[in-house]
Amino acid sequence: MSVQTSDTIDTRQEFAARILDWYDRSARVLPWRVPPGSNAVPDPYRVWMAEVMLQQTTVAAVAGYFERFTVRWPTVADLAAADDADVMAAWAGLGYYARARNLLACARAVVAEHGGRFPDNEAALRALPGVGDYTAAAVAAIAFGQPAVVVDANIERVIARHRLIETPLPAAKRGIKAALAPLVPAARPGDFVQALMDLGAGICTPRSPACAICPVMADCRARGRADIERLPVKPAKKAKPQRHGVAHWIERDGCIWLVRRPEKGMLGGMRALPGGEWSGTPVESELSESGIAQVDHGFTHFDLRLTLVRGETPPEGPDAAGEGEWWPLSTLDAAGLPTLYRKLIDRLRETDG
DNA sequence: AAGACGTGGGC
DNA sequence: TGCCCAAGTCT
Incomplete structure (x- = not known):
């Protein structure tokens, strides 16, 4: 599919100029960003x-984590030398934990294979763990000033509307990238990318876009359309199944028994309360109401009802699933438990005292 | 290539 | 309340 650009008011240069001019006046101040003009x-x-x-993940959720990570591990070499468990615990609560595992793997690859310096081109960045099309292009543009074509959900929305691309995602991605490519300026490509993301986050929003103050409204093909919020068209969502599970509260001498979840799968590599598989049928302790706490937690592709029961002893022997450790209750907050378990324990404290 | 993979906030 | 959404990647 080709996208026509010859009928626009803006020339290629004018589009970037308007975006950058708006950015110079309106850029968000963010901890990881170099302000325009600096x-x-x-x-x-x-x-x-x-x-x-x-x-x-939202800017608001990231800010605190970014601060803590960069203070604790100021350079890629510091991060590469960190203990896995410390990095996973520091990531706890941010979600998508494969990112934390890949973050560490990437840092170590940069040290081992690139002498501790990030490669400056998109292809080499793309080969690093956890670095996909978007991140490779974004780092190339923002950190190395390369005119990479960066497409994230914000830019998808801005371009799908500006060019009135009605193809549903993810098929529309190719056309969106093709439409954006000729608009990327040779000068300030990093600011251009960040400007487009700010525009998507603050002006060209999913609902109620502020078209009246958009710097490129003049030639936006979706401007004024009653159905502008429909763009970009997204595929229908599937229903989420309900699952049920049990977690064990095993306490001894002021300590609680924690396990580490397998690297693959849900909450992979994270500390957790011991417990069984999560299945489609309610657990016995849930039906008999013998649990000491319960939480309903929504994941991306299923909902979970997790019931906490008091246990006597940790699983023993080599057949016990996963390694475990006695963790002092007084420092439980520092264990780095995912939100699911933190919520469950909060619930226990509310009711149990 | 569709599904797995977390969480918190906005409306 | 419940649904939608967020600077995606991996398999």
């Missing part, structure tokens, strides 16, 4: 760290 040089490590944290 002479500071972006640190590729910080740019990469922020991009990974921001995958499918």
